[in-house]
Amino acid sequence: MSPAVKRLLYVALLLAAVLGLEFGFDHLVKDAAWRQLALFAMVNVVVALSLNVINGLAGQFSIGHAGFVGIGAYTAAVVAGNVDVRLGPDDLGSVVRLCARLGVQDEVTIHKASDLVKSFAVMPPALLGAAFMASAFGLVVGLPSLRLKGDYLAIVTLGFAEIFRLLIATAQTGGDQQGPISAAIASLGGQNGYAGPLGTGVPQFAGPFWIFGAVALATILAWRIKFSGWGRALRALREDEIAAAAVGVDPTAYKVTSFVIAAAGGGVAGALLASMRDGNPTVQPDQFTFAYSFDAITMVILGGSGSVTGAILGGVFVTFTVKMIEQLQGLDAVQALKAAHPNLDLNALRMVVYAAVLIALMILRPEGLMGERELFRRTRKLGPIGKAPVEPVPVTTGAEAAAAKDPGGEARS
Amino acid sequence: MNTAHPTRPPPKAKAGEVLLSVQALAVAYGGIRAIKKVELEVKRGEIVAMIGANGAGKTTTLKTIMRLCPIAEGKVVYDGRDLADVVTEDVVDAGLSLVPEGRAIFPNLTVRENLELGAWNHRNANAIAETEADVVALFPRLGERMKQEGGTLSGGEQQMLAIGRAMMARPSMLLLDEPSLGIAPRLVADIFEAIARIADTGTTILLVEQNTRLALKYSQRAYVLRTGEIAMSGPSAELAQNDEIKAAYLGG
Ligand SMILES: Nc1ncnc2c1ncn2[C@@H]1O[C@H](COP(=O)(O)OP(=O)(O)OP(=O)(O)O)[C@@H](O)[C@H]1O
Ligand SMILES: [Mg+2]
Numbered sequence: 001m002s003p004a005v006k007r008l009l010y011v012a013l014l015l016a017a018v019l020g021l022e023f024g025f026d027h028l029v030k031d032a033a034w035r036q037l038a039l040f041a042m043v044n045v046v047v048a049l050s051l052n053v054i055n056g057l058a059g060q061f062s063i064g065h066a067g068f069v070g071i072g073a074y075t076a077a078v079v080a081g082n083v084d085v086r087l088g089p090d091d092l093g094s095v096v097r098l099c100a101r102l103g104v105q106d107e108v109t110i111h112k113a114s115d116l117v118k119s120f121a122v123m124p125p126a127l128l129g130a131a132f133m134a135s136a137f138g139l140v141v142g143l144p145s146l147r148l149k150g151d152y153l154a155i156v157t158l159g160f161a162e163i164f165r166l167l168i169a170t171a172q173t174g175g176d177q178q179g180p181i182s183a184a185i186a187s188l189g190g191q192n193g194y195a196g197p198l199g200t201g202v203p204q205f206a207g208p209f210w211i212f213g214a215v216a217l218a219t220i221l222a223w224r225i226k227f228s229g230w231g232r233a234l235r236a237l238r239e240d241e242i243a244a245a246a247v248g249v250d251p252t253a254y255k256v257t258s259f260v261i262a263a264a265g266g267g268v269a270g271a272l273l274a275s276m277r278d279g280n281p282t283v284q285p286d287q288f289t290f291a292y293s294f295d296a297i298t299m300v301i302l303g304g305s306g307s308v309t310g311a312i313l314g315g316v317f318v319t320f321t322v323k324m325i326e327q328l329q330g331l332d333a334v335q336a337l338k339a340a341h342p343n344l345d346l347n348a349l350r351m352v353v354y355a356a357v358l359i360a361l362m363i364l365r366p367e368g369l370m371g372e373r374e375l376f377r378r379t380r381k382l383g384p385i386g387k388a389p390v391e392p393v394p395v396t397t398g399a400e401a402a403a404a405k406d407p408g409g410e411a412r413s
Numbered sequence: 414m415n416t417a418h419p420t421r422p423p424p425k426a427k428a429g430e431v432l433l434s435v436q437a438l439a440v441a442y443g444g445i446r447a448i449k450k451v452e453l454e455v456k457r458g459e460i461v462a463m464i465g466a467n468g469a470g471k472t473t474t475l476k477t478i479m480r481l482c483p484i485a486e487g488k489v490v491y492d493g494r495d496l497a498d499v500v501t502e503d504v505v506d507a508g509l510s511l512v513p514e515g516r517a518i519f520p521n522l523t524v525r526e527n528l529e530l531g532a533w534n535h536r537n538a539n540a541i542a543e544t545e546a547d548v549v550a551l552f553p554r555l556g557e558r559m560k561q562e563g564g565t566l567s568g569g570e571q572q573m574l575a576i577g578r579a580m581m582a583r584p585s586m587l588l589l590d591e592p593s594l595g596i597a598p599r600l601v602a603d604i605f606e607a608i609a610r611i612a613d614t615g616t617t618i619l620l621v622e623q624n625t626r627l628a629l630k631y632s633q634r635a636y637v638l639r640t641g642e643i644a645m646s647g648p649s650a651e652l653a654q655n656d657e658i659k660a661a662y663l664g665g
Contacts, residue, residue: 229529229536236519236530243517246479247578248505248534372521 014216022116022209023109036278037323042211043272045315048299049218049308050265055297056306056372057231058258059238060146061154065296067161068263070288071137072130072270074168074188077283080126080275081196084203087121112207115277119205126205127214127271134267135260142259147252149241153259161293169285193284201281206272214272215312218265222308225261234258235306295322302361304368309375314368325353414547416614418583419537421508424457424492432457432586432617433478433509438487439641440470440477447473448641451487455586460608460618462628462649464662465638471621472514474638475588478619479511480504491586505534508585512592514621516571518578520564524555527563527574531581540583548577551607569600576607586617593624605631625662629653637662 021028029035051065095114104110137160145156171186178186188194196202225231233254236244241251274283295318303314328334329346338344417423426432431454438451448470455461465471476482478489480501489496491507499507510531519527528548532541549556552573558566563574572592579587589608593601605627612618622628629635629649637645637658645652652658 229533232522232526232530233533235522235526239519239521240517242476242481243513243519244530245481245501246505246511246513246517247531247582248502249530250500250502 014213018209018213018216021212022207023112025208026108032278037319039208039211039276039279040273041316041319042215043269043276044295044299044319045215045312046218046265046269046272047296048303048311048315048318049215049222050262050269051296052222052300052303052306052308052311053225053234053265054255054259054262055300056304056311057226057234057238058255059235060255060259061151062157062259062262063154063290063297064141064157064159064161064293065262065266066288066290066292067157067164068134068138068266069270069273069292069296070161070164070168070285072134072267073274073283073287074194074270075133075267076126076130076271077194077196077202077274078188079129080122080203080205080271081198083122083125085197087118115205115207116209119207119210122203122205123210123271123275126275127210127268130267130271131264132267134270135264138260138263139256142256142263146255146259158290158293161288162290165285165288189282191285193282195282202274202283204275204277204279204281206275206279207277211272211276214268218268219308219312222311225258226306226308230254238306298358302358302368304370304372306372307368307370307374309373310368310370313370317369321357322354325350325357328353414551414580414611414614415540415543416580416583416585416611416616418508418585419535419540421506421535421583421585424508424585426457426492428458428615429456431455432492433619434488434490435474435478436488436490438474438477438489439485440473440482441485442482446485446641448477448638450642451638452643453636453646455617455619457585457617458612458615459634460612460620460632462620462622462632462635463638464622464625464628464635467623468640469638470641471638472590475511475514475590475619475621478504478588479509481511502534505582505584509588510579510582510584510586511588512572512575512579512590514590515594516568516575518563518566518571518574520562522563523560524563524566524574525559527578528581531578532583534582541581544581544583548580551580551610552577552603569596569604572596572600572604573607576604576611580611584616586619587611589618589620591621591623593622593627601627625658626653 025035029038047065047069051062054060054062095117096110099105099110099113104113141156141160142153145153167185168188169191171182171188171190194202225234233244233249236247236249237251237254245251273279273287280287299314299318300311301314302317303310303312329350334346338346424432433453433455435451435453438448439446440448451470451474453461453463453474463471463474473482477484478491478496480489480496480499484497491504491509494507496504496507519530522530525545528545529541532544552570554570555573555577558570563571566574572594576589576592592604592608596604601624608618608620609631620628620632629652632649635646635649635652636643637652645655645658653663
């Protein structure tokens with residue numbers, strides 16, 4: 001099979017798989033809460049994969065990834081909301097006719113099909129807008145801070161994410177002096193969240209098709225980045241910046257570009273989060289606190305910094321662990337404890353358990369679940385490598401051997 | 414060993430003409446002068462050594478030539494081109510390669526990945542395969558360890574890798590910063606022999622060393638750097654007979 005045909009086949013298979021998930025996911029995972037959690041885990045996988053590019057591969061410590069996810073979420077909510085309003089109410093006609101011709105009569109399936117059709121008008125602009133907006137902010141944040149060495153990036157990203165969140169959370173529609181920018185920010189709903197242009201909720205078009213599709217694309221991209229010459233340059237930078245510069249890798253250019261890519265990926269994850277089907281139809285600033293950035297870092301480090309497989313495992317693992325620990329609050333023993341000590345902050349207790357799990361894992365596997373390795377090793381196509389000569393390289397002449405034997409005799413002043 | 418770069422023409426300077434000239438160079442780290450006035454010249458095809466005590470400014474000089482340090486005063490001219498406003502990537506493109514002090518290989522990358530990164534400035538598949546084979550011929554020990562992580566090599570092997578990585582760029586001029594540092598005598602001899610073979614291919618070499626005896630033996634000319642200034646210079650054979658140098662650097 002020629003490579004082009006092979007590639008086409010892969011694309012077709014992938015499309016079939018995500019389409020199958022779109023219609024079959026309800027049957028695969030029957031419980032709605034679990035389904036919700038699984039989709040959220042997939043969004044977190046995109047978060048982890050994107051953060052892994054800058055934190056894992058390039059070795060730059062960004063601790064404000066939630067900021068980019070948030071920017072993506074708000075951008076997508078605004079774009080999707082407006083596109084949806086513009087499109088008006090569903091016109092099921094053609095979809096119903098198509099389904100009838102295919103012999104599908106199931107109401108739910110017809111509804112899903114029409115949603116999917118409509119999502120093709122709403123999701124692409126929302127995803128692209130989110131990616132674009134997040135990467136633009138990534139450039140603004142990354143350009144100055146990545147020129148400097150050391151931990152500047154950590155401080156700047158943390159500050160940036162908090163500024164973004166607080167700006168939206170505290171904005172209020174106000175008096176006559178309010179300028180257009182402030183009014184625009186205030187229109188995002190402040191602490192209560194943004195619920196679309198009409199306040200009726202952000203359209204929820206991201207079902208399994210878009211979410212699993214995004215995971216697949218993000219995985220492929222992350223893989224290609226890691227194993228391209230580009231990824232190798234990033235890893236070299238991470239290990240020794242001077243040496244990398246000395247072989248001709250431009251540190252700033254590579255760091256900034258990878259940061260922008262990571263931000264764009266975060267934005268896409270945010271768009272999915274905002275439009276997740278059966279999810280929260282409002283986008284709220286509290287979704288993007290430092291705790292979420294921290295979870296994202298945990299996913300990367302726990303999975304294994306620099307490993308694509310690791311980021312996927314980490315994303316899934318952290319999502320479920322956080323959820324499990326939340327569920328502990330429902331246990332009878334915990335409830336009894338709470339009854340006995342009314343001042344007990346169960347939320348704080350949850351963080352203690354979470355921290356304990358993380359510490360235990362880091363002791364057991366200090367390099368993360370995967371280290372830098374992958375589940376499937378990539379087989380490399382490479383040109384021939386010359387054989388070592390059979391004869392050893394002649395070492396020295398007599399005089400040189402004498403000199404070589406006694407270098408300690410030379411004064412090292 | 415084919416050292417012709419796939420795209421860059423050879424230097425304009427002919428054999429024996431000045432290829433690199435460092436003129437009244439001064440470099441400061443946050444106000445403190447690390448080098449005050451360094452003057453040196455390397456002619457095409459030469460091996461020139463720079464010797465001097467700890468902290469004399471040898472590493473700083475090499476890093477500044479590569480434009481890894483800002484120039485406070487003076488000039489670095491390579492093949493007629495002032496490198497004042499040239500960034501490091503472009504210095505590599507121009508034909509200079511540095512083997513950094515303390516080896517500075519990429520420890521978590523395999524030997525092969527380290528080598529291939531050396532070819533970053535051309536990324537020409539044929540040239541990569543060819544030079545990789547040449548490097549393996551030069552350092553057979555590396556050939557057996559292509560898939561090993563760089564950080565797990567012995568000190569001497571890491572030095573070989575660092576030199577090999579620099580050669581992958583197909584440089585016209587190689588800057589070596591203390592290739593003998595912390596390496597067993599037997600391997601030091603191997604490494605100097607390899608450097609001589611690289612020089613035989615026409616690659617110009619500026620060699621920084623504290624192992625004065627070997628440096629003077631393998632080089633044609635040498636400079637002595639003392640507290641950021643050139644204190645002495647001349648043909649290596651003459652310097653090796655100089656009483657002051659014998660007393661200070663050759664243990665009497
Ligand atoms: N990054 C830096 N910041 C501040 N001072 C520095 C820096 N790097 C070097 N120096 C100082 O500059 C001077 C010259 O250092 P350099 O590393 O060039 O010496 P050297 O001749 O290579 O010494 P050695 O033989 O020990 O490697 C020293 O006094 C050193 O402390
Ligand atoms: Mg030094």
